[in-house]
Amino acid sequence: MNDSTNDNVIAMESPEAVIARVRDEIGRRGLSQAQVAREAGISQSSLAQLLGGTYAANPRKMTVRLAQWLARLSQQRAQPVMPQAPGWVSTPTAERILAALAYAHMAGDVAVIYGGAGVGKTTAAREYAARFPNIWIATMTPATAGVTTALEEVCLALGFRELPGGGARMQRELVARLQGSEGLLVIDEAQHLSVAALDALRALHDATGIGLALMGNELIYARMTGGTRAVWLDRLFSRIGRRLRVQRVVRDDVAALAAAHGVEEAAALRRLVEIGGQAGALRAVGKTLRLARMMAAGQGTELGADHIAAAWADLTGGAA
Structure with a gap:
């Protein structure tokens, strides 16, 4: 069934028929109304009213979305099942990354793990976090380049329910949370961080003694070793205890x-x-x-x- 045929079927089907099919799908697969509403792109309260027969407005718009959801389910069932990816796979490169993380963790030191994209840095960090307590992974983006936004990501990685207001207060709260934790803070995609943000992370490491692992592409290490900005990163560069370059897989x-x-x-x-x-x-x-x-x-x-x-x-x- 192509897209235009699907659209015709959806247009012709009555709201009552769609709602009946949704009820059947929920009952047969044991789905929650919250899940169906989320996947169909409608509110949970609207779905509950539709299923309960109490929806006061014209139901056509809502049932069209539900019909589209049902059509997508049918299309998925017609396709071959997408095989599940295997779980953790130990590779030589992954073991090197794990060893660098373990060093930073156990020694309370700084490690920089850098190189090409897609070589398994993030996957290895997640595996390490699954093995040990108090391993936090904060992933940076261009939107979190500054001190405050970078510290916000760290707070979220540590599970803060409410973000403290302002960078200085976040720094103090993070120090209080991290001191004595014997943990490891992993900063993924660290090349996006500004010099000031990198220095703020260095200060966290100094104040708490936790391990710090900076992971990213070649830029993160290049910025520490050359150019006009290198002098401003001396405080961080001098603290690096382990450098691992993973340029390509073997x-x-x-x-x-x-x-x-x-x-x-x-x-x-x-x-x-x-x-x-x-x-x-x-x-x-x-x-x-x-x-x-x-x-x-x-x-x-x-x-x-x-x-x-x-x-x-x-x-x-x-x-x-």
């Missing part, structure tokens, strides 16, 4: 991920190694594997090099 990284997805064909592994050497590295390999497994499942065949090539072509718009 063949064994790709092989470990491929094995976790059940890849056995040598030609398929060779193609994945080629993909891992391009932009995006393991992230690109993981996306390719998921789509390739979906294609193989839809055909009822074993995953092979042809599926890898087709999936990569689909993800890159046909680029080699």
Whole structure:
């Protein structure tokens, strides 16, 4: 059923029929009204009134959205099931990242982990946080480059229910929370931070003795070692106890991920190694594997090099 046919069916179906189908879907799948309302893009109170027969306004607009939700469910069921990605996969590069995080954590020191995108820095940090208590990951963006906004992200990572007003007060509250925690603060995408924000994080480390790991691309380290800004980062640079540059993944990284997805064909592994050497590295390999497994499942065949090539072509718009 194409989109125009779906639109015609939705337009022709009565509100009563749509509501009856929604009730059936909720009962059959054990869904909550909150979940249905969220997925359909309507308020939970409107859905409750529609299902209870007490909706006072014209229900057409609401039931069109519910019909669209039902159509999307039907479309999803018609597609091959998207295979679940494997859980944590230990790779040589991941173990190097874990070791750098462990050093910063146990020594109460500063580690800088930097390099290319998609090499597994964030995944490794999340795995480390899953293994030990008091590991906090704050992810920065261009919108959190300043001192106050960066400290807000750290507060949120620590689970503050209410954000203290102003950067100075946040700094004091964070010091009070972090002192004696024996924890590790991981700052992901740290290249987005201003010099002043980096210095504020350095001050947190100095005041509390917690481990601090700065993760990002090549820019985060380059800013500390060269150019006109280097002098302002001397206080932080002199405190770095561990530097780890992860420029690209190695063949064994790709092989470990491929094995976790059940890849056995040598030609398929060779193609994945080629993909891992391009932009995006393991992230690109993981996306390719998921789509390739979906294609193989839809055909009822074993995953092979042809599926890898087709999936990569689909993800890159046909680029080699």
